[in-house]
Amino acid sequence: MADLILQIAVSLDGYIEDEKGSIDFMAGDTSLDAVHTATLRSIDGMIFGRKAHALLAAFWPSAGRTAGASAALSEQAELMNTLPKYVLTHGEERTGWANSHAVTTEDVAGLKLRAKRPIAVYAGAGAAQALMGQIDEICLIQYPVLLGSGTRLFDDGIRRDLALMESRAFASGVVLQCYRVGQVSVRTPSGRRRRI
Template sequence: MARKLFLQINMTVDGYVEDANGDIDWHFADAEFDSFILDTLRSIDGMVFGRVAFEKLAAYWPTAEASAGSETQRETARLMNELPKYVLSQTLTGSDWHNSHVLSRDVPAEIERLKARPGKDLALFAGAAAATSLVRLGVVDELRLIVDPLLQGGGTRLFDGKGEPTRLELTATRPFASGAVVLTYVPRRQ
């Protein structure tokens, strides 16, 4: 059985994944959410990112383990650094972030090749443009939208409002004490 690619991303109630300055400091984080993220990382064999998000994360994670405040955060940092990372980019040629790989040619085919390998699922964690593109291309098998209880009022929307409608089926919900909720959808393939 082929593994799947799922999108997991934080967003506000009004659909933004970052504010007007490109910041994500509005994301909630608590021990319950930290455990959820660690469980997600333990369940995958690789992560996919858009280039801009990848570069932001590559500037943070390599040193995050040393400054982590809890064992859960240390383990999260260790997995972020050890797991294979696949970055979608036409301009990036490499990265110093351990176990990083650039996908630049025929991205849908490269994603399908990754999905066809044996192992655990793959997570698409960041990049509104990458998420929009891969969902439109039909290579995302599940969407896990972490909706934070916030009306941002501006910034970068997860989906840009262009393209054909995609019907989704709600398969799971998970509320957090913070008021955030994970909504899990699968695209209805026609």
């Protein structure tokens, strides 16, 4: 069974976008090009939330073909456009981006069984939270900015113990932190925590 890996950018205070839905806090940082390219080379597919898929579908089909595009951007565009893309949805989702398919959270278990290599989750907060019970690794790309408000990646939900696998700092101040997801701990009616 393949691992499901959540890889997502966050601010230092845990937001994936500001209160206006902007992700410009990470714009223009090329220090992670090698990380993104290596990830794309190592996966069998990608899962997105509906909103994230729409944003990326507007960018990647023509990315890498513009004058002055870097070799890294061109390779990433090729991989983004050819790898299978799964849009997490409750209904039928129409997509115009090549090799995109609508899936439900229940379908993801089957994707993990069929995949030979990991599947990356590049989703919004809602989709990431919906898949939390199936995610095997969390890789946070933490930017050195405090947004103060916006959309948090994690809500006040179930506790999950994590084991640090990798931590790497970049000259830009960005820190990549990858964790293995451990056991789940839930609060019982008496207020105690119990592992399941």
